[in-house]
Amino acid sequence: MSDIQENPASIAITLPDGTVRTVPAGSSGFDIARSIGKRLAEDALAVRVNGKPLDLHASIEHDACIEIITFDTPSGRDMFWHSASHIMAQAIEEIFPGSRFGAGPATEQGFYYDIASEHRFREEDLRKIEQKMLEIGKRDLRLQREEMKRVDAIAYFTNVRKDPYKVEILEDTLKEIETVSLYHQGSFTDLCSGPHLPTTAKLKAVLLTNISTSYWRGDSSRESMQRIYGIAFPSEKQLKEHVARLEEAKRRDHRKLGAELELFMLSPEIGSGLPVWLPNGAIIRSELEAFLKEEQRKRGYLPVYTPHIGNIDLYKRSGHYPYYSDSQFPPLTYHDEDGKQEQYLLKPMNCPHHHLIYSSKLRSYRDLPIRLAEFGTVYRHEQSGELNGLVRARGFTQDDSHIYCRPDQLVDEICNAIDLTQFVFRTLGFSEVQTRLSTHDPANQEKYGGTAEVWKQAERDVLEAATRMGIDYFIGIGEASFYGPKIDFIVRDALGRKWQLGTVQVDYVMPERFDLYYIGSDGQKHRPVVIHRAPFGSMERFIGVLIEHTAGNFPLWLAPVQAVVLPIAEEVHDYAKSVHAALISAGIRAETDTRSEKIGKKIREAEVGKIPCMIIVGQKEKNSGEVSLRRHRQGDAGSFTVEALVDMLRKEITERT
RNA sequence: GCUGAUGUAGCUCAGUCGGUAGAGCACUUCCUUGGUAAGGAAGAGGUCAUCGGUUCAAGUCCGAUCAUCAGCUCCA
Incomplete structure (x- = not known):
């Protein structure tokens, strides 16, 4: 190493591309940059010496790997x-x-x-x-x-x-x-x-x-x-x-696009943080839900439904109430004829209900894993300053599922949940997803339920699953939930803010609290492990981020209006209506613009309305029995018979491309 | 929740010194029947967020409330 050299007259510096230069000892990063090029010397801000950032004019006394730092790097x-x-x-x-x-x-x-x-x-x-x-x-x-x-x-x-x-x-x-x-x-x-x-x-x-x-x-x-x-x-x-x-980010803001495209609304008369889905937004949401339901059916999930409120004792038992009482709507309290008081909570979580479904009958080790799934709407009284359109609301729907499995099945099940989440993100075109392995903060053990060894085991399992799935993750110490570690999938919005969407969480605590068990092959009672997972996370937040991600240009399968038929003149209205009918009977969401406007205006409005397919019909098309297709943001896509068009669009919708 | 800013037509925004509110787009009607991003004309549209105060007079000044925005704090 260069450390043994005493004041050498010259030192060897290695540049990032591997080339080695000899410069006088005591040269600065600036001297080296200047020796490489005038432009680099101008752009140089600092220098990294053996990985350590230093001022540009700091002198370098020993052989080193150096890198000139410019504004182009983070x-x-x-x-x-x-x-x-x-x-x-x-x-x-x-x-x-x-x-x-x-x-x-x-x-x-x-x-x-x-x-x-x-x-x-x-x-x-x-x-x-x-x-x-x-x-x-x-x-x-x-x-x-x-x-x-x-x-x-x-x-x-x-x-x-x-x-x-x-x-x-x-x-x-x-x-x-x-x-x-x-x-x-x-x-x-x-x-x-x-x-x-x-x-x-x-x-x-x-x-x-x-x-x-x-x-x-x-x-x-x-x-x-x-x-x-x-x-x-x-x-x-x-x-x-x-x-x-x-x-550009402002144009993509989901709150702005949500109003313009009539996807959702927020009204003080309903309540702050309580979004309402308008027909266009409801289509997107129901398509996404149908997509996930279909996938979950293939992967062995069982759909369930549970009510929006639950007895407060349920949440005291789960630990949610004491941990999060300040971010819940106050309990509903009523007295029956005997004066007996009962309190109900707008449910802040779906898990307790699902746990009771699990324990409603005796489970054998052969039955596991049991995967209960529900689009469950929950209510949390988020701080007013925190509310933000669809991405931070007080009422929202989780694509929730609880997987009850034996300890020996746990890692496989975490992997399956990760795989499903990745499938969902890939289908929706989110390529830049950060994955956070959220662990507990050992310095703050009292924040969490369960014993230290239970946490150790849970974190080991999560890590094993993440490694097996080849996930590129970073660790978030102290980001775990109170009942277990989790893997969170984080995506940025148009303004670069990060939002947690999908999540996979391991839970050894709830099975204890709800005394969940199954009968093992030895005839004895055993504790199952629970995985909480939600690939979208919250439908509201996911769609909010999706709006910004796509700038409102939804893929065909999600577009509220998939095609609009644009007749050129009144004399082809009948033909336009027959094309429209063919699209509708093929299950395509189509409209027809029969206003007495010029085709240019109809096209402009369809473009502004971000409708994926414009189907233009005039005398020419009527005569040949074809239609002219124009794709949103792409322009003329050629002529097709109605049958060929329907087949093409059906294929694109089914494949969700 | 905290600090600050904002709130005028469906949307985007003007509105001077306090003197009874305006534009563009959208909408409705009529004319126009056309070929791949805006045809023309006319009309309608407002308890100026809400409540209170000052004033002869408040969209405008003051206070409170509600909502939204930005950030802080928090996030099962």
Whole structure:
């Protein structure tokens, strides 16, 4: 290793493509970038030395693998935005002296800084701060790293910067660390581990997006701070592209498309967070449900139905009530003629009902696994600020199933559930799905039901199944439910926000609480294991994300209106009606536009309405007994006989392509 | 739930200094009968979210409530 060399005159650096260069010892990442090319030297933001990010001008003393970090990489963007947050803090300090700064990290889509200030920030302040940030950029200030003892840093932030928040971070979060680093840029200094941009001049475009509040250190008992969010780029052009992406996301927003395409509605008269499915949306939902029911039939699931409410004792027994009482609608209470009180809960979960179905008769080991499935509507009193269209509602329907199996069947059954979920996601065209293995937090054991060894076993089983299925997962510590670990399938919406859709959960706790058992081959009682699983998760949330994913351009099998017949003139209305009738009798959802409008207008409206097939009929088609097909967003698709058209569309619908 | 913003026609949005409300699209009717993304004309459409206050006068100013949006916190 190079460590044994004492001040060598030159060092060997290995670039990511494997080439090795010899440079003088003490060269910086910038020197190396410049030796590679002028463009790279301009784009270079920092350097990674043996995997460790460093400032671009830090000197490299030993042989190393190095990589020049630019804005094109996630870590380059992260660093750029982190530096931008420092520049924003400096701008704010210059415009609003006396502002104090909490945390100011980069996020996946920009950065923010938490600020304590006498001044209440408003929209117009953001424009001023942006201008100031660009001005600081033009000043071409070097971001200089300084390392100091933690105790000295405390003194510095107490006396020089007079920033109590940084002092608290130094005294608490960083209390184990002896030497910390500060970054100076002109008159501004921040506590930061770095690395940072070499100069503020890299910042060429900035957009401050919104102001909100947050609690200092995320603790609602601490003071609230003003948080300013923004995003920045090394060029004006990239900012423009970003703004265009935001506008596209806005167009795809399921709340907007849901209203435009008449899929669902929300009304304060019904209640906040209680979506209502309009006829068009109900078609999509019922097609999805039919799709899953069909698949579940093939995979040995048994459909059941259970009521929307249940005696509160059921939920006390399951543990849901004590754990989640604050996010449930208050119990319905009534007194019978004898004055006896009974309380019912709008069901927040389907599992207790299913457990009682399981235990309604004696089960043999030969009967297992038993897979009970239901599209079960549940009600949860989510916090008002959390409600969001279809993706976060207070009433929603889970495509729920509980699988009761023997311990020796568990891993196979988890694998089957994963396979079903993957099949569903693949069919609906979700290719970028993240899989999270949600485990418990050992430091917080009292949050969970069941014993430590039960958890150990459950997590081992989940891991084994995930490995066997070849899933590319990440681990979410503390993300487990109170009764067991789970595998969650996470998809992003149009705005890049992540939502959990499908889930597969292992549960050793409920079988105990509900005293579930089966008779084994030894004639003795044994505990089954329960798997909770829901491939869609919630129909509401899934469809909300699906709307954004498809931008409302649903595949033919899901489209509320699959085809619209567009007659060119009144003299072919009869022919149009016969085509329409043929489509309807083939089970295709079709309409006919007989208004006295020109064909161009009818086509435009069908396009705007995102109807997959436009079937244009005029005198020519009437004479030949054919139709002219136009596909949504594709244009003219040629002429077909009605019979050929129906066959073609039927095939596409059945295959769900 | 917390902090902030917003709420005007079915939709998108104007509405100045407080003086009884406007556009485009959509809708209805009539004219027009046409060939792959907007034909023409006329008409109708409003308790300015709700409730209260200030004022001679409130869409406009103030307060409360409800809802929505952004973020925080939470998520079986």
